[in-house]
Amino acid sequence: xxxxxxxxxxxxxxxxxxxxxxxxxxxxxxxxxxxxxxxxxxxxxxxxxxxxxxxxxxxxxxxxxxxxxxxxxxxxxxxxx
Amino acid sequence: xxxxxxxxxxxxxxxxxxxxxxxxxxxxxxxxxxxxxxxxxxxxxxxxxxxxxxxxxxxxxxxxxxxxxxxxxxxxxxxxxxxxxxxxxxxxxxxxxxxxxxxxxxxxxxxxxxxxxxxxxxxxxxxxxxxxxxxxxxxxxxxxxxxxxxxxxxxxxxxxxxxxxxxxxxxxxxxxxxxxxxxxxxxxxxxxxxxxxxxxxxxxxxxxxxxxxxxxxxxxxxxxxxxxxxxxxxxxxxxxxxxxxxxxxxxxxxxxxxxxxxxxxxxxxxxxxxxxxxxxxxxxxxxxxxxxxxxxxxxxxxxxxxxxxxxxxxxxxxxxxxxxxxxxxxxxxxxxxxxxx
Numbered sequence: 466x467x468x469x470x471x472x473x474x475x476x477x478x479x480x481x482x483x484x485x486x487x488x489x490x491x492x493x494x495x496x497x498x499x500x501x502x503x504x505x506x507x508x509x510x511x512x513x514x515x516x517x518x519x520x521x522x523x524x525x526x527x528x529x530x531x532x533x534x535x536x537x538x539x540x541x542x543x544x545x546x
Numbered sequence: 547x548x549x550x551x552x553x554x555x556x557x558x559x560x561x562x563x564x565x566x567x568x569x570x571x572x573x574x575x576x577x578x579x580x581x582x583x584x585x586x587x588x589x590x591x592x593x594x595x596x597x598x599x600x601x602x603x604x605x606x607x608x609x610x611x612x613x614x615x616x617x618x619x620x621x622x623x624x625x626x627x628x629x630x631x632x633x634x635x636x637x638x639x640x641x642x643x644x645x646x647x648x649x650x651x652x653x654x655x656x657x658x659x660x661x662x663x664x665x666x667x668x669x670x671x672x673x674x675x676x677x678x679x680x681x682x683x684x685x686x687x688x689x690x691x692x693x694x695x696x697x698x699x700x701x702x703x704x705x706x707x708x709x710x711x712x713x714x715x716x717x718x719x720x721x722x723x724x725x726x727x728x729x730x731x732x733x734x735x736x737x738x739x740x741x742x743x744x745x746x747x748x749x750x751x752x753x754x755x756x757x758x759x760x761x762x763x764x765x766x767x768x769x770x771x772x773x774x775x776x777x778x779x780x781x782x783x784x785x786x787x788x789x790x791x792x793x794x795x796x797x798x799x800x801x802x803x804x805x806x807x808x809x810x811x812x813x814x815x816x817x818x819x820x821x822x823x824x825x826x827x828x829x830x831x832x833x834x835x836x837x838x839x840x841x842x843x844x845x846x847x848x849x850x851x852x853x854x855x856x857x858x859x860x861x862x863x864x865x866x867x868x869x870x871x872x873x874x875x876x877x878x879x880x881x882x883x884x885x886x887x
Contacts, residue, residue: 476702476768477700477702486773516720516722516724518719518720523778523780524779524781525779525780525782538779540768540779542676542679542719542724543699543703544674544675544679544697544699545585545697545698545733546582546584546585546587546671546674546675546697546698546740
């Protein structure tokens with residue numbers, strides 16, 4: 466019962482790679498952002514080749530412990546003009 | 547000093563406490579560089595010219611293409627085939643003759659970046675590729691200038707003011723240089739999207755010049771026109787990344803692609819598209835100029851036709867075979883995107 470539930474949002478080409486704009490994910494083991502990222506890249510293999518930054522609660526961040534209700538976003542840079 | 551005509555033209559600006567005659571004078575004295583006169587650059591240039599920014603410098607190598615017209619509203623049907631910067635200067639002069647328009651029909655490159663940036667107060671990034679964005683960033687860091695950047699993808703846009711008063715830079719938000727190959731002229735885009743983002747860029751430029759309000763520094767605004775949603779992501783300056791740029795100076799990121807030096811290539815992309823292709827035998831004719839320049843293409847040897855993703859090169863081959871009797875053309879399937887660089 467120690468799992469944390471986070472909302473994950475996808476933007477731009479990452480949303481297309483994943484096939485959705487967001488989802489809720491429950492993490493039961495480690496609550497690290499880097500583990501969530503690893504799991505997502507396992508679930509969506511094309512993500513590995515994508516360039517994107519991660520944010521937690523609307524701040525760009527490298528890694529952190531996630532807490533219940535956190536909002537994670539995968540943000541690719543756009544190139545179009 | 548503003549003359550009578552200017553006072554009457556800018557009346558509704560002068561009526562704002564935050565602008566007034568002092569502010570309007572600041573706008574008149576300001577110099578802005580707009581890199582890329584496309585979907586973003588057009589509305590930025592139009593609004594900055596209309597509001598009386600004294601000097602605008604525009605740089606873009608491309609000609610107006612018919613497929614630009616659904617979103618690049620500075621251009622009309624009669625302008626197709628003309629250099630974008632020349633049409634833009636004419637239209638902007640018509641809009642406001644008090645504004646001085648300098649133009650460069652060229653790619654923003656290692657050779658001209660620093661000099662162009664050094665002469666102005668604020669840079670606007672209206673480019674459509676990562677190479678240019680990193681180059682603008684680095685030139686602005688070295689010359690200590692703010693730049694307002696926007697980028698678009700289908701229905702979504704990103705916007706931020708980078709390097710503003712020693713604030714975070716583009717490399718602080720996106721340190722990992724993307725391959726730069728995921729932009730293609732063939733990707734769809736909602737016509738109004740660059741108008742929304744470009745207008746917001748112009749607003750940031752005005753605030754920077756006027757010194758009013760809060761500038762979008764250290765914040766990346768994300769706008770989704772399909773779902774009418776937006777949010778703002780915060781990020782911090784990475785001092786070591788900034789120090790690196792200052793230490794090493796400007797450099798190109800991978801924007802060259804070596805091709806087979808025995809084959810003959812026909813590149814049908816626009817002149818501004820990256821990577822630049824290096825091959826011994828190479829002809830560069832943008833798709834829209836093909837019918838007027840087909841005689842330059844050899845018929846006596848195999849010609850490999852290339853573009854970013856293989857779609858335009860396929861169209862080029864159809865035109866050349868059906869209208870001009872070529873039978874020596876092969877398509878690079880998947881385009882330059884499919885090549886290992």
